[in-house]
Amino acid sequence: MSIDFPPVLEHLSLFLNALFSNKVVLTILLAFFILGVKYALVKTVRNRAISKGKDKRDLVNNIKNFINFVMLFLLLSLWAGELQNFALSIAAFAVAIVLATREFIQCVIGFFYLASTRPFRIGDWVQVGEIVGEVSETDWMKSTLLEVDIHKYEYTGKTLFIPNNAMITNTIKNLNFLKRYATHHFNITRDQSVNPYLFIDQLQAKAELYCADFKEVAYRYSQTIERRLDVKIAGPDPHINVSTSDVGDSVVTVAIFCPTERAIEIEQKLIKDFMTMWFAARRSGNVLSFQNELDEKNNIDDSAK
Incomplete structure (x- = not known):
């Protein structure tokens, strides 16, 4: 029994073309591939950090944010035409959409503010308003802090999630020198x-x-x-x-x-x-007797008179 390879390759080529021409399927494959790469990189970095006894949480956080940015950029590029048509169709509602999502937009702006100014790194102790904690993770919407009792220099066991827009409106104090x-x-x-x-x-x-x-x-x-x-x-x-x-x-x-x-x-x-x-x-008797001092003072005053 012989196999006719050219027809098989032709059918395979047609199947792949149909597969990759479907943007929904391509989006799912692209997302799974990028998330798999992110998982593998993060796991590798964490395992090496554990074996060497080093704190690599800042590097892990940067890898996560970078890969998320790459995935978002690729997906936006893939669906650019559809998004453009969708944006034109809802131009009349743009103001309403901006007002409805302004908190989320401010959080994204806050993320870029933190990424550009770098007021702290993962693992630093920071104070935001009245909140003090160790930064454990940051993403596009929030910063995660492990609450610290600044008077006892120990963790309280509470995890705090602070929206990134709060990082713009509140003073950020970097207390990293107090960590050691x-x-x-x-x-x-x-x-x-x-x-x-x-x-x-x-x-x-x-x-x-x-x-x-x-x-x-x-x-x-x-x-x-x-x-x-x-x-x-x-x-x-x-x-x-x-x-x-x-x-x-x-x-x-x-x-x-x-x-x-x-x-x-x-x-x-x-x-x-x-x-x-x-x-x-x-x-031992080294006690200050105020009554004796007062009596002595009164006797001196009486003698003077």
């Missing part, structure tokens, strides 16, 4: 029954001890921040100041430049040391 190291401030308030200057030097020594293992790294990191921002920042040595509150209590303010993941740990250690020293000073 931060100047952490906290206050310790007690009454004035004990003079905090009796043990403030000991507390300073404790703070320097807790920061000793990362002091060199903190110094280099602070120098890097100062060079990039062209400003002088506090650190890396701990600073302790004593002041008074509105009601006359003693307020000890501590500022430490430390890794964000250790800020709360060091804070708790210093508060524990402060309380231990404060109560020890109180038990």
Whole structure:
């Protein structure tokens, strides 16, 4: 049995011509092919990032957005004639369509604004209005943030979806330098029954001890921040100041430049040391007796008279 190849090839050619002349079928094939390429590239980059222990979320996000742009461009080119005829047929309703879709148009404009100005990258900590989070993904309509408690430097577990038009109307603060190291401030308030200057030097020594293992790294990191921002920042040595509150209590303010993941740990250690020293000073008799001071002052005034 022999096969007549020319007729078979001719039928195959006719089938392929009919297949590729159908724009609907071609659109489906093109979409499946591009989405398959995107999936393969993203999976390859993620696997390599995991094997090397690197954060490649920014590269993955850029690949996704670029391939989506290529697919949209090709599909628009394929259906350009039909879209042109459709646009001419609804020219009278163009204003209504723009008003109905203005939020979506603003989001797309916001995406191009973010892509051109690059106020942040994937993995950066940012503050948009009152919202603080780590950027995990961006697309044409929204930016996805993992919410961060800026006071505790930890994730809250919430995922935030911010429309891109909000990135234009709100101030964007890039907090990326706080992701690794931060100047952490906290206050310790007690009454004035004990003079905090009796043990403030000991507390300073404790703070320097807790920061000793990362002091060199903190110094280099602070120098890097100062060079990039062209400003002088506090650190890396701990600073302790004593002041008074509105009601006359003693307020000890501590500022430490430390890794964000250790800020709360060091804070708790210093508060524990402060309380231990404060109560020890109180038990040892280093207590400010305001009544005795007042009586002494009254006796001096009586003697003067």
